[in-house]
C-alpha cells in the first residue's frame with residue numbers, strides 16, 4: 609500500500625504553497641512586475657532567472673526520470689537542508705545517520721534543533737535516515753537490497769535519503785529508478801563531483817513527484833543565476849556526458865594506481881577500498897603526514913577526529929602528476 613507522504617511532513621508546512629513564478633524566461637514586452645532594474649545587461653542578470661524547465665528536463669533525461677520527479681537545488685547541500693526543514697519539527701524530531709559519514713547531515717540538523725541519532729535506539733521520532741553511498745569518507749557503498757529493505761521497513765515511519773554524490777565513480781546501481789516503487793525514497797545527485805562543477809552549486813533532489821511538489825514549497829524563489837543555469841545546461845549536454853565518462857575512467861585508473869602505490873608505503877597502515885574519487889588511508893601518524901604534505905604544498909583532508917578513523921586522512925584522486933607528487937612526498941615519511 610502506498611504510504612501517505614503528507615503524513616511525514618511537518619503539520620504546519622503541509623499547506624504551504626510554493627512561491628508562484630508568474631513569468632517565463634521567454635516572456636518579452638515591458639517587464640514591470642518584479643521590481644528589477646530596467647537597464648538590461650548583456651547577460652540578462654538584471655532580471656530574476658525564473659525558468660528552470662529546460663535544465664530540469666535535461667537533468668531528468670540524464671538521470672532517467674521524469675521532469676516532475678526532480679528538484680534542482682543549490683548543491684546537494686541545499687537538498688539536505690530542505691529535507692530536514694520539511695520533515696523534522698525543531699526540538700522534537702530526529703534524523704538517523706551512520707557515522708563516519710558526511711558532516712552536513714549533522715550540521716543542518718543541529719542548525720534547526722533536530723536530534724541526531726547514530727543508532728535507531730527507541731526513538732519514535734526519527735523522520736529521516738541518511739545513507740551516503742558511496743560514503744564520504746570511507747568510500748564504501750550500501751547494497752541496493754539493503755536500501756530496499758530499509759525503505760520497506762520505514763515505509764510508514766520515515767524518509768530514506770540516499771546521497772549519491774559520488775555514484776558516477778561506482779559500479780553500484782543508482783537508486784534513481786526506484787523512486788516510484790518506494791515513495792519514501794529520496795536520491796541526492798550533484799554536478800559538483802564527476803561533472804566537475806563544484807563552484808556552480810547545482811544539485812538535484814530526486815523523489816516521487818508528490819514529495820518533490822512539497823519540497824518545492826520550501827525552496828527559496830529564484831535560486832539560480834542566469835550564468836549558473838547556462839553553465840549547467842552546457843556541461844550536461846549529451847556531448848559533455850561522453851567527456852565526463854572519459855574523465856571518470858581516468859579517475860578510476862588513477863584510484864587503482866594510488867591504491868597500489870599507497871599500500872606499498874611504509875608510513876601507511878591501511879588503504880580502504882573505495883568506490884568514489886577519493887581514498888581513505890590509515891597512517892602510522894596521520895598528524896605528521898598531514899603536516900609534511902602541507903609543508904610540501906599538498907592539502908589532504910584530516911578525518912582522524914571522526915569516530916573509528918583514528919590516524920586516517922582522506923585523499924582526493926588528482927591528476928596523474930599530482931598523485932605522483934604526493935607519493936614522492938610520502939615515500940620520504942615513516
Ligand SMILES: Cc1ncc(COP(=O)(O)O)c(C=O)c1O
Pocket residue numbers: 682683684685686710740743744771773774797798799800806809810811
Ligand atoms: C556525500 C556528499 N554529499 C553532498 C555533498 C555536497 O555536494 P554539493 O557540492 O552538491 O553541495 C558532498 C560534498 O563533498 C558530499 O561529500
